[in-house]
Amino acid sequence: MVSAHLFESWTILVGSAHPAIILPVRKEVLVITTQYWIGAFANESVHSSKIGSGALAGRATGLPRPATGYPLLGKGMHIKSIADVSIVDGAIRFRRQIPGSVCSDSTICVIARDKTQQASLMKLIKWGVLLAAVLVIATFIFYKPSRILIPEMNGVDCVTKAICIDDISRLEEAEALVARSVVEIENRLGPLQNYPKFVLCSAQRCFEKFGFKRAAAHAVGKSGIVIGPGGWMPHYVKHEIIHHWQAENIGVIKMLFVDDWLIEGMAYALSDDPRAELAQPWQAYRTKFIEWYNSIDQNNLVAAVNSI
Ligand SMILES: [Zn+2]
Numbered sequence: 001m002v003s004a005h006l007f008e009s010w011t012i013l014v015g016s017a018h019p020a021i022i023l024p025v026r027k028e029v030l031v032i033t034t035q036y037w038i039g040a041f042a043n044e045s046v047h048s049s050k051i052g053s054g055a056l057a058g059r060a061t062g063l064p065r066p067a068t069g070y071p072l073l074g075k076g077m078h079i080k081s082i083a084d085v086s087i088v089d090g091a092i093r094f095r096r097q098i099p100g101s102v103c104s105d106s107t108i109c110v111i112a113r114d115k116t117q118q119a120s121l122m123k124l125i126k127w128g129v130l131l132a133a134v135l136v137i138a139t140f141i142f143y144k145p146s147r148i149l150i151p152e153m154n155g156v157d158c159v160t161k162a163i164c165i166d167d168i169s170r171l172e173e174a175e176a177l178v179a180r181s182v183v184e185i186e187n188r189l190g191p192l193q194n195y196p197k198f199v200l201c202s203a204q205r206c207f208e209k210f211g212f213k214r215a216a217a218h219a220v221g222k223s224g225i226v227i228g229p230g231g232w233m234p235h236y237v238k239h240e241i242i243h244h245w246q247a248e249n250i251g252v253i254k255m256l257f258v259d260d261w262l263i264e265g266m267a268y269a270l271s272d273d274p275r276a277e278l279a280q281p282w283q284a285y286r287t288k289f290i291e292w293y294n295s296i297d298q299n300n301l302v303a304a305v306n307s308i
Pocket residue numbers: 239243264267
């Protein structure tokens with residue numbers, strides 16, 4: 001912090017220029033923060049050079065005298081209309097060398113490198129935030145299952161933290177179906193770490209808004225479960241709760257690399273699916289899972305699943 005008398009104003013801060021003011025960046029830039037011009041703090045960029053000849057004239061004490069050697073403040077300085085140039089009572093000389101720059105002794109030399117770097121960083125952060133926002137919006141638009149995170153954007157009513165529904169007249173039925181299914185799966189597999197958000201669609205249009213068409217229901221990672229119009233049955237709901245359990249205990253990414261017979265076989269076998277014969281390959285998956293399930297310690301299912 002430096003104070004120097006400058007015309008009628010008090011210069012209270014001298015430093016490198018604000019990047020927004022001095023683009024493109026030049027090394028000979030002095031920034032003087034003053035209250036004078038707008039009655040509040042403001043930044044002024046002033047280009048300086050040294051006077052080589054002439055005389056200083058005026059009524060002030062000590063004038064006239066040779067002007068040689070005084071700093072001449074140019075562009076950026078608000079010069080009084082009656083003056084040709086502006087002379088400061090005193091100047092502060094900064095000298096800072098950065099790699100690749102030449103800073104002569106005769107120049108007040110402040111290099112705004114740090115501020116420029118800061119500006120670049122801010123620019124980068126702004127672009128980063130913008131890119132993230134675009135990605136989030138694009139995900140919501142093009143990957144419809146992601147809308148489970150904000151189901152209301154698809155027009156369903158989220159009546160509780162766990163249940164969203166498009167036909168509120170079926171709320172009681174939905175609550176009973178979900179409660180029963182969760183209890184039965186927890187009795188079999190142990191408590192869930194978090195309850196998924198259930199979206200229950202009575203209309204096909206609602207189901208399709210989440211990106212689904214044919215299946216009865218779908219689990220979306222650990223985020224939630226969407227039940228379609230044909231999926232309002234305990235075995236369908238339990239099937240998806242098992243996928244939710246798998247996401248919690250195997251991991252969403254790892255699930256992609258686990259054999260289908262384990263992922264789907266488990267969901268069909270442990271959801272009490274009433275169909276005696278499933279279409280292939282689901283029937284084969286279920287058979288293989290049941291065989292495996294009967295050979296392991298079922299009280300340590302998580303360890304057994306993860307050891308495959
Ligand atoms: Zn499945």
